Amino acid sequence: MLDRDYRDIFTGLALALIGGFAALYAAQHYSLGTVSRMGPAMVPVSLGVILAGFGLSIAIPGFLKKGDAIVLPFRPFLVISGSILAFAFTIETLGLVPAVFLTVVIATFAEKRVPLVSALLLGASMAFLTWAIFILGLGLPIHSFDWPF
Numbered sequence: 001m002l003d004r005d006y007r008d009i010f011t012g013l014a015l016a017l018i019g020g021f022a023a024l025y026a027a028q029h030y031s032l033g034t035v036s037r038m039g040p041a042m043v044p045v046s047l048g049v050i051l052a053g054f055g056l057s058i059a060i061p062g063f064l065k066k067g068d069a070i071v072l073p074f075r076p077f078l079v080i081s082g083s084i085l086a087f088a089f090t091i092e093t094l095g096l097v098p099a100v101f102l103t104v105v106i107a108t109f110a111e112k113r114v115p116l117v118s119a120l121l122l123g124a125s126m127a128f129l130t131w132a133i134f135i136l137g138l139g140l141p142i143h144s145f146d147w148p149f
Contacts, residue, residue, distance in 0.1 A: 005067025012059025016052045023048025076110040083107035095146035096134065101127040 026044035033039025083106035090099040105123040108114045134140045 003066060005062040005065050007067055007070055008062030009059050012055045012057070012062060015055030016059060017055070019048045019051030019055055021048070023052065079110040080107055093146065095143040097127045097131050097144050100130045
C-alpha cells in the first residue's frame, strides 16, 4: 500500500493536461466570440476547461488517500496499439470495411479469454455499422472495399 493513490493522481493530471491543452489551443487559434455571438472556439474552450476541472477533481483527492501500486498491463497496450497500426496501414490499401474488421478483431485480443467466434462476429458487426453510418448514411467518399489483387 502506497501513501498516495498514484493511479488517480496520474490519471487526473493527464486529463487536466489534455483539457488544458485543448482549451489553450482552441483559444489561441480560433475566435472565442461572446456569449451572445459564440465563436468557433467557445465550445472547445468550454469542454477543455470542464475536462481540466474533472481531471483536477480526480487528482487532488489522490494526494490525500492511500492507494495500491500501479501495475501496467503491457498486453492490452501492445494489442490496442497494434490494432490502431493495422487500421492505419489497411484503410487505404484494403478499404474501410476490411480495415475496421481487422482493427476490431485484433483489439478484442487485448482481453485474455475472448472466443474467436465472438471476435469475428463483433468485427463483422462493427464493420457493417461503420459502412452503414459513414458510407450509406453520411455519404462520405471512402472506399468500402479496395482490393489490391
